Amino acid sequence: MEKNIILENNLYLEKFFSHLKIDKELVYKIICENTKTFIYQTPHKIKQVKDCKYKNKTIYEYKLKLPKQAYRLAYIFDGDDIRIFYISKTLIKADFTKEIAKVV
Numbered sequence: 001m002e003k004n005i006i007l008e009n010n011l012y013l014e015k016f017f018s019h020l021k022i023d024k025e026l027v028y029k030i031i032c033e034n035t036k037t038f039i040y041q042t043p044h045k046i047k048q049v050k051d052c053k054y055k056n057k058t059i060y061e062y063k064l065k066l067p068k069q070a071y072r073l074a075y076i077f078d079g080d081d082i083r084i085f086y087i088s089k090t091l092i093k094a095d096f097t098k099e100i101a102k103v104v
Contacts, residue, residue, distance in 0.1 A: 003039070003077070005032045008085045012103060016087045022067065030066060031073065035082060038062050049074060049097055054085060054104045061096065072096045 007013055007028060017024050038046050049059040057076040064073045064087065072093075074086040086103055090096045 003036075004081045005035055006081050006083050007031070008083055010085060012086050013084075027066065031064065031084060034062075034064055035073075035075070035084075039082075047093070049100050052097070052100050052104050055083075059100060059104070061093075061100075063091065074100055 017027070020027065046060050046062050049061050052059050054074070054076050055078070057078060059074050059076055061072055061074045064071045069089070070091060072088050072090060073084060074088075074096075075082050075084040077083075086100060088096060088099055090099055
């Protein structure tokens with residue numbers, strides 16, 4: 001079954017998009033394509049964020065490559081939805097995990 005990809009409306013994503021100099025809809029399209037590709041074709045590239053939960057669900061993350069820079073993206077599976085709730089410039093996994101721990 002195809003999952004719906006949802007960008008949560010939260011302060012963290014608002015800050016991310018306000019600092020980013022490209023169109024939110026373009027980023028959303030890239031996120032949708034990348035997320036589906038990672039989940040269905042290269043799931044080995046998706047990692048759990050250890051010792052952290054968001055809305056009582058396991059957090060997953062992967063490296064998102066946009067035209068000018070790479071980012072790390074965090075999401076959860078929520079029924080038929082994939083809820084993306086955090087995107088960061090922090091690429092080092094251990095540092096990203098520390099960031100997520102402060103958010104959740």
